[in-house]
Amino acid sequence: MQTICRFLARGTLFSLGVLNLAQAGEPHQYRVSIDESMQRMVVEARFSSSVDTVTARSRDAGEFLIDVRDCDDASPIRLRNQRMMLPAGGLRCMNYTVDLAAAARSEVHNRSLAAENIVVSPALWLWRPALDGDDAIHVHFDVPTGLKVSVPWRRLDPAPNSYRFERSPESSDAPAVFGKFDYSEIEVPGAILRVSVLRTGNETGHELNLASINGWLQSTATDVSLAYGRFPNPSPQVVVIPADDQRRSAGAVPFGRVIRDGGEAIELFVNRDQPLQAFLDDWTATHEFSHLMLPYVAPAHRWVSEGFAQYYQNVLLARSGTYEPLDAWQKLYEGLERGRQSRPELSPNEATARGMRNGRMKIYWSGAAIALMADVTLRESSGGTMTLDGVLGRLQDCCLPSDRTWSGPELFETLDMLAGTPVFMPLYKRYADTAGFPDTRPLFDRLGLVVSGNGLKVRRGGELQHIRMAITEADGAGVRREQLAKRGQASRKAAGSAGSR
Numbered sequence: 001m002q003t004i005c006r007f008l009a010r011g012t013l014f015s016l017g018v019l020n021l022a023q024a025g026e027p028h029q030y031r032v033s034i035d036e037s038m039q040r041m042v043v044e045a046r047f048s049s050s051v052d053t054v055t056a057r058s059r060d061a062g063e064f065l066i067d068v069r070d071c072d073d074a075s076p077i078r079l080r081n082q083r084m085m086l087p088a089g090g091l092r093c094m095n096y097t098v099d100l101a102a103a104a105r106s107e108v109h110n111r112s113l114a115a116e117n118i119v120v121s122p123a124l125w126l127w128r129p130a131l132d133g134d135d136a137i138h139v140h141f142d143v144p145t146g147l148k149v150s151v152p153w154r155r156l157d158p159a160p161n162s163y164r165f166e167r168s169p170e171s172s173d174a175p176a177v178f179g180k181f182d183y184s185e186i187e188v189p190g191a192i193l194r195v196s197v198l199r200t201g202n203e204t205g206h207e208l209n210l211a212s213i214n215g216w217l218q219s220t221a222t223d224v225s226l227a228y229g230r231f232p233n234p235s236p237q238v239v240v241i242p243a244d245d246q247r248r249s250a251g252a253v254p255f256g257r258v259i260r261d262g263g264e265a266i267e268l269f270v271n272r273d274q275p276l277q278a279f280l281d282d283w284t285a286t287h288e289f290s291h292l293m294l295p296y297v298a299p300a301h302r303w304v305s306e307g308f309a310q311y312y313q314n315v316l317l318a319r320s321g322t323y324e325p326l327d328a329w330q331k332l333y334e335g336l337e338r339g340r341q342s343r344p345e346l347s348p349n350e351a352t353a354r355g356m357r358n359g360r361m362k363i364y365w366s367g368a369a370i371a372l373m374a375d376v377t378l379r380e381s382s383g384g385t386m387t388l389d390g391v392l393g394r395l396q397d398c399c400l401p402s403d404r405t406w407s408g409p410e411l412f413e414t415l416d417m418l419a420g421t422p423v424f425m426p427l428y429k430r431y432a433d434t435a436g437f438p439d440t441r442p443l444f445d446r447l448g449l450v451v452s453g454n455g456l457k458v459r460r461g462g463e464l465q466h467i468r469m470a471i472t473e474a475d476g477a478g479v480r481r482e483q484l485a486k487r488g489q490a491s492r493k494a495a496g497s498a499g500s501r
């Protein structure tokens with residue numbers, strides 16, 4: 001395992017599984033204090049050795065700094081060009097005060113939240129030296145009794161509110177949540193989800209209760225864990241945020257995203273006035289959780305990560321019983337056709353370089369075509385013993401969560417090595433820089449699916465129909481979802497008769 005990981009990482013160690021904390025360098029020690037009214041944050045940063053440069057990830061962070069001083073002689077430290085101007089010879093310790101309330105006002109998340117809970121990304125307040133290799137910061141939060149903290153960083157047990165901040169792809173700005181909100185730890189195969197359900201400022205009176213929200217997340221994460229028997233990240237941060245007014249009519253989960261910044265976080269924006277069944281039928285969370293089955297792929301190859309998530313979202317919802325298998329194939333077919341019609345003059349790499357605005361469907365679906373082709377090829381050539389699920393399970397074993405950004409070819413080469421046979425890279429070479437769209441139509445025919453009018457029909461005798469059935473085969477999750485939906489109905493009735501929300 002070590003050998004394979006070292007090879008895959010091109011000389012760098014991975015953050016989990018292989019990293020031995022005892023061998024790593026001493027971490028920097030940060031103590032973060034927040035007052036009861038969440039107006040101010042005071043940070044004491046003790047560095048493991050003298051540092052000469054300290055920055056924050058956001059260019060706006062300087063606006064919220066009230067005071068910065070050297071711990072030892074209390075001399076002030078000034079800012080220039082987003083950097084703290086540390087004394088010549090470096091600094092071992094500093095303390096600084098952040099206008100937390102002003103930073104919270106700058107975050108769009110907080111527009112739909114009650115004042116008792118705020119989201120303020122560490123990008124706005126975590127001033128730190130660059131982290132190389134295994135460097136880390138241990139952050140301890142001192143918060144008044146009754147206030148909670150949620151960050152995506154690895155927890156340092158058993159100390160409460162202590163975390164290990166490590167190098168990461170920094171794909172976007174992670175959320176940090178402070179205040180009074182509903183926090184739960186939800187167990188799914190191979191993982192404990194650290195779920196924070198944030199409170200909205202405008203109660204509708206018809207809110208889906210917390211148990212139902214947690215049930216939905218557990219069910220969805222369990223579906224994803226069943227791809228290869230465990231959830232891809234052992235302890236991700238999940239933040240459930242009330243959707244703002246613009247998104248109130250857009251279904252149960254109008255928006256979600258994965259952020260890899262110091263750890264892996266999933267933000268899900270929800271409309272809690274929707275019934276539990278609408279949450280169970282919504283694909284957003286399945287899509288976002290599926291992203292965690294791959295490392296962070298460079299924006300230039302975003303079509304790979306979006307495509308794999310599109311493929312899995314449909315396949316997993318069929319396996320869970322949410323979609324009839326034929327409906328899932330129909331959705332895949334329609335998506336692939338939309339991708340085929342989107343910017344046919346561009347290759348997937350070119351479309352991605354030009355951005356989402358024009359080639360969105362090409363970016364979302366060309367990778368799904370390749371995921372499907374790879375899955376079928378693996379199953380066909382191995383007589384069903386090797387699958388895309390299995391190869392991604394091996395990827396998780398060796399390499400996830402990953403602390404860095406991967407290129408598309410690097411990922412595909414790794415998948416080939418893990419599969420033990422070249423399947424992915426040949427597809428990449430054939431399609432990534434070729435105008436048009438992977439031709440999946442003959443494959444659908446071999447899977448026993450024929451186009452009939454606007455829909456797909458099953459054709460008896462497709463030579464690969466057994467593979468079609470294996471890909472979308474139900475696994476009993478449908479029964480679990482049905483029970484959950486029934487429980488949700490019962491608890492809503494009980495809540496209704498008791499006169500509470």
Ligand SMILES: [Zn+2]
Pocket residue numbers: 287288291305306309
């Ligand atoms: Zn996505």
